[in-house]
């Protein structure tokens with residue numbers, strides 16, 4: 157396949173940025189999208205240019221690093237797929253493909269397609285954990301019965317990989333889908349109950365501090381989420397937040 161890539165280039169957070177065009181030839185339909193990008197960078201390096209910066213790590217859909225807009229869609233045209241799991245057979249010979257970074261003020265561009273998502277880390281640090289007494293007399297987690305349905309819902313929430321597609325897709329740059337998944341994975345389990353009220357309050361507070369927008373129930377986040385995180389998590393987080401605030405009064 158021969159393709160034309162239009163790629164966002166930006167030298168740093170203060171640079172205005174611009175689109176650059178790169179033709180790539182002999183792309184195999186069996187290549188992953190990132191392998192095709194590696195090929196493009198190889199060509200750029202051989203011609204003495206500066207390769208395009210983009211994040212990647214596991215290349216198997218679990219780390220959430222390979223975040224980019226492909227033809228205006230987070231992680232590209234396929235549903236339930238991260239960019240690293242996208243293959244070139246999803247495109248046609250002669251296609252022009254536009255590649256851009258996440259766009260949200262809470263995710264400033266570091267360089268080209270790489271953005272700073274440490275705002276997510278700070279939301280997790282504010283409350284996305286459970287405190288466990290490791291005195292040696294700790295109850296084995298497996299000894300605490302959890303109803304199957306609840307365990308399944310907690311596991312589904314825990315599959316969020318923190319990629320940020322929900323934020324980048326949302327017209328308000330809301331992080332509610334991400335934060336609600338991280339709140340729910342604990343709120344649904346017995347181990348998450350002692351800190352349930354303070355956790356949701358702290359995480360929502362940090363989310364607001366980071367400059368993420370609010371949810372207006374459009375649902376675009378859930379459509380573009382590669383892990384199928386459900387909107388019902390947002391409803392759970394809102395309920396928990398209201399109950400926690402009522403407890404304080």
Ligand code: SF4
Pocket residue numbers: 315316317318319320321322323333334337377380381382383384385
């Ligand atoms: S909720 Fe989905 S889109 Fe948002 S960070 Fe988690 S996995 Fe990515």
Ligand code: FES
Pocket residue numbers: 211212213214215216217218219220221222238239240241
């Ligand atoms: S590189 Fe890890 S999810 Fe894509």
